[in-house]
Amino acid sequence: MLPERTDLLVSGTYLISMDPGVGDLPRADVLVRDGRIAGVRPHAPGGPRDSGSAGIPVIDGTGTVTLPGFVDTHWHLWNSLLRGTVGDRPGTDYFTVKRALAPHFEVEDFYWAARLGLAEAVNGGITSVHNFDHNVRDPEDADANIRAHLDSGLRGRFSYGPPDSAPPDATNDLDDLAALRTRWPDSRLDGRLDFGVAVRGPYRTPPQVYEREWETARALGLPITMHCDRCLREEGCRSCGLTRLEELGLLGEDVQIIHAVHAGEQDIQALARTRTRVSLSPMTEMRTMGFPLLTELLDAGVRVSLSLDTLAMPTSADILGHLRAIVSVEAARTGSATVTPRRLLRLATLDGAHDLGLQDVTGSITPGKRADMVILRSTDINLTPSGDPVEALVYTGQIDNIDTVIADGRILKRHGRRTLADGEQDPVTVAIARRDALLRRAAAAGDWHLPPVAADTPAGQGPATIAQERSRP
Structure with missing residues (x-):
């Protein structure tokens, strides 16, 4: 049972809206009604009655910073249970562990693995998650993931993939993919979840597989997501082969490419020409693949977003810590001024929403959008004294600074602690x-x-x- 949506007023907070029309407001009131942002205005002395919100609960935003909930655009939630089992010792690398344990998952394992990852998302201020599920063995597995997402209170997408280690000549369960919306009509999704297709693509499957998967996805109007790491273990690799995907007609605005760490200049131009989106997972990429090409992609005009990838590497949902690592790496790697703290916050919020087609729903604190918000204490020792709050968050912010997380108008974290409904299992x-x-x-x-x-x-x-x-x- 989810917490009820709560009408509320966040009063007197420093607002980083990520909406150019709203901007940053040093003292702002944000009104939430029926799960939607009903109003944003400079803080009114005299309090909530001046804001047309008499009688509703007030969150005192003095000494806080409020920004949109973070958006994660590529997360394998099912293998959250592998955290602590994957490691650096011989025989405990990610792929070895994943392949050994994937066949032994039970349906409830998929549910609770997703719930674990989504609980950590809440703790880290992530309010939208793209669940890239590459171990769907049957419809019950898919349903368990969908139930978990809805039960978490978060927003996002479920992308239906093949079973782990599926043979190259086997397609996704395209019949069940087509039946998904019948089983899960909009009335059951609470306006918070949509569906996509996770494919392996031309470098892992033959034409009779990938052509059918692309054709089915596009016929159903479902977005497509695919890893691009074919030369992960090839020394000196300088191409992701994305130009070939362009020639085959497989790129486009409905396609999200993951990683693309070894993309060459022609690959990047192919992405830009086709308006294909890229989700980077910098922490896992730097651990096992190489440096993400964030500056090059942004400079070419490619739409980029950010993601955790997996909790099994191990990584954590400390988005601010990830942003701090990225800005430092890009400064050392390219010396470019493209990747700034504000640009990174946009990547983690509004650009992520654009990647998932949610730009009219979330990603900024804009009147009319859904109420997905994170409130952080700006008076914590690591954030004081402060100059530019955006720079302070990226350079010195921590997950421990997050006081409140609101997703679709529901308070899922308050006073630094996740909220559980009465009787809910942790x-x-x-x-x-x-x-x-x-x-x-x-x-x-x-x-x-x-x-x-x-x-x-x-x-x-x-x-x-x-x-x-x-x-x-």
């Missing part, structure tokens, strides 16, 4: 238990053999110890 607690049971099943089947715990790891800590102890005869 996704974190349940996900830990589901992860432990997953490891036991995989170990019992002989598919999971963790290497010994490193000598400097204290006894009794971590999933390695859990799996070893519980898989013993």
Whole structure:
């Protein structure tokens, strides 16, 4: 059961609206009614009655900064349960662990893995998430992810992909994809979720597969998302092969390309010509692929957004920490002034909304849009004294500064703590238990053999110890 939508007034906050028509207001009142931003105005001395909001709850915004909820445009929520199991020791890399454990997921594992990731999203101020699901084994798996998203209170997209390690000659379940809207009509989606198609593309599947998937997606009017990492392990690779996709007619405004770390100049021009979107996951890319080409893509006019990718690498939903890393890397890598703190905040909010087709719904604090907002304490020690609040957030902001998260008019985090409805199970607690049971099943089947715990790891800590102890005869 979700918290009820709450009419409220955020009073006297420093507003970073991300809307050029609204701008930044050092002292602003933001009125929320029926899940929608009903008004934005300079703070009125005398309080809420002057704002036409007598009798509704007031959040005192003194000493706070308010901005739109962050938008994540590529997140494999199903493998959130792999966090702590993926690591740096031999045999615990992401792909090895994923392939070993993916077949052992039960339907409820998909639900609670997604709920865990989405709970962390709330904690980090992310109010819209694109769930790129590349382990859909049957309709029940898809439904579990959709239920989890709706139960979380967040907005976003579910992109239907193939089972993990599916053979190249197997398509997505296109029949179920076509039936998805019948099973999940708009009346069940609360205006918060839409659907897309996650494909493997020409470098991983033959023409009879990718042509049919593209044709079906476009016939259904569903956006397409695809990883572009074909030369991930090829030394000296300087091309993503995107020019070939352009020649095949596979790029376009309905296509989102993920990563494209090794895109060459011609690849980037192909993206720009076709108005294809790119989602970058800088933290996972820098860990396993190389430097994301953020400056080059922006300078070419490519629409770019940002994403976490997975919690299994491991990463976390500390968007401000990610932005800080990106701005520093780009300064060192290119010396360009393209990537500024304000540009990064836009990438994480309004540009992400554009990527998901939600620019008229979220991404900025604009009257008429849905109320997706993050309120941070600007008086915390790491943010004071402050000059430009945008620079302060990107250069020194932390997830701990987030006081309140509002998604579609529902308060999902308040006073620094996630809110749970009466009787609701905590996704974190349940996900830990589901992860432990997953490891036991995989170990019992002989598919999971963790290497010994490193000598400097204290006894009794971590999933390695859990799996070893519980898989013993």
